[in-house]
Amino acid sequence: GQNIDQPTEMTATEGAIVQINCTYQTSGFNGLFWYQQHAGEAPTFLSYNVLDGLEEKGRFSSFLSRSKGYSYLLLKELQMKDSASYLCAVREGDYKLSFGAGTTVTVRA
Amino acid sequence: GAVVSQHPSWVICKSGTSVKIECRSLDFQATTMFWYRQFPKQSLMLMATSNEGSKATYEQGVEKDKFLINHASLTLSTLTVTSAHPEDSSFYICSARGWTDYEQYFGPGTRLTVT
Numbered sequence: 001g002q003n004i005d006q007p008t009e010m011t012a013t014e015g016a017i018v019q020i021n022c023t024y025q026t027s028g029f030n031g032l033f034w035y036q037q038h039a040g041e042a043p044t045f046l047s048y049n050v051l052d053g054l055e056e057k058g059r060f061s062s063f064l065s066r067s068k069g070y071s072y073l074l075l076k077e078l079q080m081k082d083s084a085s086y087l088c089a090v091r092e093g094d095y096k097l098s099f100g101a102g103t104t105v106t107v108r109a
Numbered sequence: 110g111a112v113v114s115q116h117p118s119w120v121i122c123k124s125g126t127s128v129k130i131e132c133r134s135l136d137f138q139a140t141t142m143f144w145y146r147q148f149p150k151q152s153l154m155l156m157a158t159s160n161e162g163s164k165a166t167y168e169q170g171v172e173k174d175k176f177l178i179n180h181a182s183l184t185l186s187t188l189t190v191t192s193a194h195p196e197d198s199s200f201y202i203c204s205a206r207g208w209t210d211y212e213q214y215f216g217p218g219t220r221l222t223v224t
Contacts, residue, residue, distance in 0.1 A: 031211065042202050042215040043153070087152060095141060095206055097213060099152040 004100035006088050011106045012078055020073045020103045022088035031091040034062050034073045037102065038084045046086075047073065075105070083107045112136055113205050115216035122193055122223055129189045130219045132203030138183035139205035143213065144176075147200040159186050193223040 003025040012018040024032070031050040035043035049055055049064035049071060061074040075082055088100040112135040122128050132142055141160050145153040157173075159165040159180035167173045177189040186205075190197055200220050204213040 033212075035215075040200075040218075040220070042218045044215070045212055048211065091211075095143075095213070096155065096158065097143075098155070101152045 004088055004090055004098060006086075006100040006103045008101070009104045009106070011108060014078055014080060014107055014109050016078050018075045018078060018105060020075070020086050020088075020105070022071045022073070022100055024069050024071075024088070024090050024100075026069075026090050026092055026098075028092045029066065029090065030093060032062075032064055032071050033089040033091065033097065034060075034071075035087040035089060035099075036084050037087055043087055078107045080107050080109070111207070111212075111214045113139075113203065113214045113216040115201075115203055115219050117219060118217060119220040120222070122221070124194055124223055125192055127189055127191045128193055128221060129187055130201055130203075130221075132186045132188070132205070132216050134184045134205045134207075134214070137205075137207045139186075139207060140183065141206045142180055142186040143204045143206070144178060144186075144188050145202045145204070147202060147218075153202060156188075190221065193221075195223045197221065198223045 006022045033048050034046040037043040047062035054063045059076045064071045085102040085104050087102045089097045114133045116131045144156045147153045155168050156171045157165045157167045159178045161180050161183050165178035180186040200218050202218040204215045206213050
């Protein structure tokens, strides 16, 4: 099974940077995903890491260290619309995803 | 591309009745579809994995006779909640995986309320 931990809540100011950490323990690791989920909506894909290192995509970046079982999602130049829940998910095997409990990010003006 | 739809988006039913939720991949063929359940302020919990033309694989603790899954074609999977109880009230989300994509594409979810 999976053990995926991420902080419950984070608050930041508009224009700032926030880093959401995720640690995991798993067998058969085959990639780590970050999703954004607004209340009452389905998750939307943000990033995917399978090799160690940093993946940058616009204002969002994601980092993975497989040896440490650690990832983070970096949100830069925060906007009010970035207020949402951010889910860390680990893929085991070909396709099965296990999700963390999510981190609720609140962006304040 | 890669759009997944769900129907209905919300449904209210009485205890003891059955409810069917449809999940469709609109512009791609989905070899595998997944059904998740999400309770308020909790994360997604995988219920089952369905492959087109074969029986679904259920996660531990999920009753296969209560949550019937049918994946009759490459674009449609259905989840039927049988003999619904108030504790089945939840947000049900499906996702679909294409032939080669590593990514799962999520539907908009179905909010089920059992009274």
